[in-house]
Amino acid sequence: MQTIHSIKELQACLSEAKNAGKSVGLVPTMGALHEGHASLVRRSVKENDVTVVSIFLNPTQFNDPKDLERYPRTLASDCKLLEQCGAQIAFAPSVSEMYPEPDTRSFSYPPTDSVMEGARRPGHFNGVCQIVSKLFMITEPDRAYFGEKDFQQICVIRRMVADLGFKMDIVPCPVIREASGLAMSSRNGLLTPDEKVLAANIYRVMKESLSLGLSVRETEAWVTDTLNAIEGLEVEYYSIVNGETLAEVNSWDDAPHIVGCITVYCGHTPIRLIDHIRYK
Ligand code: PAF
Numbered sequence: 001m002q003t004i005h006s007i008k009e010l011q012a013c014l015s016e017a018k019n020a021g022k023s024v025g026l027v028p029t030m031g032a033l034h035e036g037h038a039s040l041v042r043r044s045v046k047e048n049d050v051t052v053v054s055i056f057l058n059p060t061q062f063n064d065p066k067d068l069e070r071y072p073r074t075l076a077s078d079c080k081l082l083e084q085c086g087a088q089i090a091f092a093p094s095v096s097e098m099y100p101e102p103d104t105r106s107f108s109y110p111p112t113d114s115v116m117e118g119a120r121r122p123g124h125f126n127g128v129c130q131i132v133s134k135l136f137m138i139t140e141p142d143r144a145y146f147g148e149k150d151f152q153q154i155c156v157i158r159r160m161v162a163d164l165g166f167k168m169d170i171v172p173c174p175v176i177r178e179a180s181g182l183a184m185s186s187r188n189g190l191l192t193p194d195e196k197v198l199a200a201n202i203y204r205v206m207k208e209s210l211s212l213g214l215s216v217r218e219t220e221a222w223v224t225d226t227l228n229a230i231e232g233l234e235v236e237y238y239s240i241v242n243g244e245t246l247a248e249v250n251s252w253d254d255a256p257h258i259v260g261c262i263t264v265y266c267g268h269t270p271i272r273l274i275d276h277i278r279y280k
Pocket of ligand 1: 029131132150153
């Protein structure tokens with residue numbers, strides 16, 4: 001596997017591959033890779049001749065500087081994992097390589113980017129669209145792989161791809177969970193073992209809510225109250241929404257695809273965890 005830091009070098013490498021008729025898969029990441037990322041990379045390796053994994057901790061999507069500061073940075077072990085998964089290229093640019101000038105572009109795809117995370121993290125999805133569109137323009141992949149763990153992010157990126165006319169396929173990949181049910185996330189590395197046990201309640205409670213037979217609003221309230229009753233957990237929101245547009249639903253008949261999206265603060269620091277579950 002090659003580790004490349006410059007856009008020019010990456011593009012030279014990729015045009016050679018594309019001229020030889022090879023397909024390219026892109027897996028955008030911010031590093032601190034875990035089994036969830038590995039599943040995306042393995043899938044891309046299976047479906048493409050060349051897999052590029054970008055490792056770039058994108059400052060423009062962090063609205064909280066403390067969150068950016070404490071985000072785990074593990075480039076050496078990330079590259080080891082990518083090599084084991086069979087990726088051909090790790091693209092790890094510097095901030096000045098990606099943003100020689102401040103990125104002043106703005107993106108707006110409501111309601112996908114204005115509800116839930118969009119409402120609580122101003123500018124977050126704008127930063128995601130800035131970096132993802134740049135990566136798409138630089139690599140021009142045939143396919144790009146994203147984890148469904150960040151369910152809202154995929155909905156926003158789909159809107160951006162349709163808006164800007166990018167030609168690649170967006171491939172959503174299922175959430176990978178620990179045996180406890182906790183969704184794998186780079187942030188889990190910031191949890192103590194006890195907090196990890198606590199955090200496993202998030203998926204357990206959402207799963208239990210699937211079979212309660214309550215209305216949409218009652219289900220939201222039940223999940224929120226049940227989790228808030230556990231010491232060390234604090235629900236920021238639990239929203240049951242249309243799984244395509246992310247618009248609020250009022251009844252289970254309002255859309256063919258309905259998901260519940262949650263954000264919970266866990267433990268002392270506290271660490272902000274997100275997850276979701278599909279109702280239909
Ligand atoms: O999901 C992430 O890790 C990031 O938001 C992404 C897509 C790599 C953009 O920085």
